Amino acid sequence: MYYLFDNYTLSNPYPNANVPGYDAAGTGRTQVLNLGLTKNFGSSTVNEARVQGTRYNNGFNQPKGGTGHTLDSLGFTTSGNGIIPLAPAIEGVPELDFNQMNMILGVPSRPNRLIENNLEVLDNFSKIIGTHTVKFGGDFHYNQLVEQLDNVLNGNFVFNGTETGIDFADFLIGAPTNYVQGQAEPSNGRSRYFGLYAQDSWRARSNLTMNYGVRWDVSTPWWEQHNQIETIVPGLQSIVFPGSPRGWVFPGDPGIPSTLAPTRYNKFGPRLGVAYSPSVGEGFLRKLVGEPGQLSIRAGYGVFFTALEGSTNFNEIGDSPFGFFYVGTNPSFTSPFLNRSDGSQVGQKFPVQFPPLNVGPNNPDNNVAWGNLTPIGSSPGFYYKNRLPYSENYELSIQRQLRSTDLVTVSYVGTQAHRLLVTQESNPGNPALCLSLSQPSDVLKDTPTCGPNGENNTYFAANGQVIQGTRLPIFGPLFQSNGWFITSGQSGYNSLQLNYRHTSGRLQVLAGYTYSKSLDNASGYGEQVNPFNPKASIALSAFDATHNFVVSYNYVPPLDKIGGGNRLTRGWALSGITRFATGLPVTLIETDDNSLLGTQFTGPIPLGIDLPNYAGGSVHISDPRKSGVYFDNSGFSSEPIGQLGNARRRSFHGPGINNWDLALLKDTKLTESMNLQFRAEFFDVFNHAQFNAVDGNVNSPTFGKIKTALQPRIGQISMRLNF
Template identity: 45%
Template sequence: MPKVYFNEFNLGVNTLTTFQPNNTFHVSDGYMWAKGRHTFKFGGEFRYLQINERNVCSPNGAFTFDGSITGSDFADYLLGAVQNYNQCSQQFLDSRTRYGGAYAQDTYKVKPNVTLNLGVRWEVSMPWYDTQGKIETIVPGLQSTQFPTAPLGWVVPGDPGIPSTLAPTRYNNFSPRLGIAYSPGFKDGMAGKIFGGPGKSSIRASYGVYYTSIEDLNLFYEVGDAPFGLYWVSPNPVNFDQPFQEVANGMSEGQRFPFVFPKPGSPANKTLDYSIYLPISFSPGYDIHNRPPYAEHYNLSIQRELSKSTVLTLAYVGTQGHKLISQYDANPGDFALCLQLNQLGATPTCGRDGENQTYTLPPGVAAPAKAFTTPCPLGTPAGSTCIPGTRDYLGPAFSQNNSFTVNIANSSYNAGQITVEHKAADFTFLAAYTFAKAMDNSSGFGQWVNFLDPRLSRSLSAFDITHNFVVSYIWAVPFDRAIGKLPKRLTQGWALNGVTRYSGGLPVSLRQGGDYSLVGGGNTDVPDLVGKVVTQNPRNPGPNGPNTFFLPDAFASGPNGGFGNANRQFFHGPGINVTDFGISKRTMIREAMGFEIRAEFFNIFNHANFSNPHGNYNNMNTFGTVTSTRSFGDTGSGSREGQISAKFTW
């Protein structure tokens, strides 16, 4: 039975069922040797990981009825007016990876108050591979020899220069580590006053390089793609009874199922019919030059004991991320070609979302040098030239949403921190303030970077918070000492606790859909910045109505063929002001038996903490407007909530 989707419900079997047994084999050992003022440590580890997936994905197809024809999804169903149809083959994955690491470290006690730590780690992280080579990637200009009928650029392990791991294993991943700890011993003078005397202060600094492996998920987006699988999405509405036939013109998309899996290394692969896979869409490529991402971590801290129960810490911490995994469009439209086709009089006019449209040039007009050509349909004037879209990087054999996984992203984080901690018999208090800035050109694997120049995507990180102040406390209320006449079971065991946070907001993410860049997708398109961004309290009514955080007048749509000049994230949204409070009472019944009751209140002052405003310039009804509040923790709500709980221990 196929899956049938309506706007509010669905019928049929699940579209995806996964069976995934995994195995991890791990061996490690370490050795320590102390000699004089040196403590040496040596060691290593080896890991072998296996992931085996057997995914059943829409084996009988899935139909979507959304009401786009009649206005009612169920009426569309009665008419058999399918908006979308998809079907896919089973997905088989037998992935493996190996990791090896070794380290050497020397902790050197230079003086009683100075300790130096020197070390190095060597790591070898093999990229994930499939035991039968059932993965593929994109290398522009390279023709597959394993599958000679594949489109140019679509390659598999075993092709020239393509190892089983797609990218080579790197053996030069050396990670130096340096640390120093110093306790000033000044007894008098200005230095003695600043550091408080021997044993009252400590200064620590460290630097290290840390490598990480590329996760299996990032690589094996390639699983189930041509020719080792097929995920088919109808490009246009199709008939309910004939899901591979378009409604508009009756054109057949070809019978693509049941799908027959090619056997790696089989002679039949040399003549495999690739037409059932074309155009390839929603299939990622993995850069064959990828290497393990790494980060540099560094910090400097000064800790000062102000009293026996109070400690002040000043710190500077930073991280620089390099070769981070990101994505960009592997086969974008060519905006210059689109504009050139219009100058040559092509029909229809090339514009937004026209990357996959077929264009016809007048008789006698030659196609641009970068353009692909295709036979013109019957009825086209003699001498005309037909252009199958503007995706000239990989060509018409590749359609839309083919991402390219590559480690070209980078990040930076720098922060100053101040912490005051007080611990006494009945009262514990911690206050921390952080002044920070985080920047990157991709804040996550799913956030694409500009394919022309990743530097154009560099902006504030999605999680950047400039100011963050947090106070927490626990007070064991001494009722038993203040009220001595009542039974101790009533006066002992009371405690108050709370956490208060004041912080700035997260950056507002700007985007502009509608394909103004003429490259397709619009994943990196932003509006033009034409003025100063003016923000206001969303509680107050503004010229653009209630709940307005920033005025849209600072932005405008850019011209066709441009990505927009605004940064994707360059100013912050509403801040956070929230206080959680709790009170508890613990009563001991006997030595090993007790009863505790707690009352906890989240956002006890019911302060409205607004979510970020909408940043999609295409929707001017909500652009710059806040439409929801934040939720915190496990409560699932941003408004004041309370709960009472009890616990019995024995």
């Protein structure tokens, strides 16, 4: 039996803003309970049973700095078409996002509380039968995730430079690109997992062992205790909320289970492994293979299914009618529910009146004021046809013992992952339609023309036709940009891995080198893929590193042989870790919506799929230590209006890593049971600059530059008494 609890408090100076003055507090408790019973039945049979539970109760980003100022005292209108403060207790400077400057200021707009309960029950049974070791068992998980997300209760302005070309200049003239505000019910997420497996390790010969087995995985998508989640199914009319816009549906609607996507029961993952230690006679092969047992060859292949992220529920909560997340385009700064371009009234959207908890197909709710909750925008939904993600893992390794002190391993390791969860726009703009309305001659006199960030506007064509936005006609004007969390992601990783271990009396060395490449169309469910062709987004993974060499070492100098080995000369050691590695890839983005697709607010990361154009050829890399410039940006330009740029999302790497950490240690034995240790430790001992990410935003004035670095050399001296 094992039990742990841990309480913590956190004062975070930069919870969301990256300038001083807007700090926040956090508190939490962690509890872990583990009960286990291992029972032997004779000498060849063992059963292991375990029950374990965890509970996390955490509060994040509770605002402190920047509060105490009412919005009206700061010049904002707080009635009519202004900002209705939904959380007066944390009222203060609203969040202001400057996308070109990469600067955020204001009171944290997303304080939240997260309570997570997990229960796991598992049992493993193994039995030795002759040359076979048979093992089978099962595993059951039940997970609860309660989230109270105070999502942008008091408003958030985004500046992209759409008015003047410079985001801060837009701020000075009061011209934000977007206004965001939200209000949400708590989410009570639930999921279950059940798995069974059976395997056999067969010692076919003294130098050959085979392992084979299969695992059956049943993992439910997450559901909400009160069915307060939703998804998007084009053309389907809800019967749970009959007044809902066509396509906006809920658990209980035709074909929509509580999990939104069906639970699938046909996921079987086979596994196969082989370990072989060849033995040969005399001659050249004997020298190559060595003595019996000095060379081993291992190979393996397996299919592994994984659960779907519960954080998708985190991004789904608060959507209509269980809350509302509003994104306005071209708002007035002081009264954001007025359109700055033409003075038209959007209409106040807050506060939201939530429906009761017992709504269903047999108890529909016709009382929702959908007119106040539409158009629906920035409300991602879990795709209703999602399937369980899985990977195919394979490995071939050769291990050779050279001497009793040296071991070398050469491995080829790879993974192909399928049906990964990513974000994909369900309702992209139509660039051709927008371009047909982009000139004054294309529209009626004194009416707006279409351009970037104009996908949701109403246009009056020169022939008198009224066009309510340029997005897909199947959704109509009641929908704006909404993402699907969809299993259309894929990735591939292949690597050559070399390892060397040396252990002798005074010297220990462990070295590893990896040459690898990783490709995907999204490095996490928050990244977007091309909505028309997800494979078109394939590029280097965000974590790709072509070369990675790491060596750790520990050396005991022979000082103990001086002067008979007294206390002064005994116990010295020098240890360290050295790493040389390729930097992470530079992520290229464009934030101006020149593509006319309108994908910036599709998912949890406010970046669209727009990419710059590249003239071609190799990207010229320079040493950033003098000017901060890392790559020549002259070959890059903004994408043409109505087209996606031709640059890859990630195609070249940022600055690499050259780091040495060293430590000098001295152990002095004071008594039989007491030891005093002296430690002098240096991190980045040669003070080589370790840079942070390169600015890959083509719209940023620092595009191609590095603005920050990690901490310089750090040294510390300490004494520790062990007894």
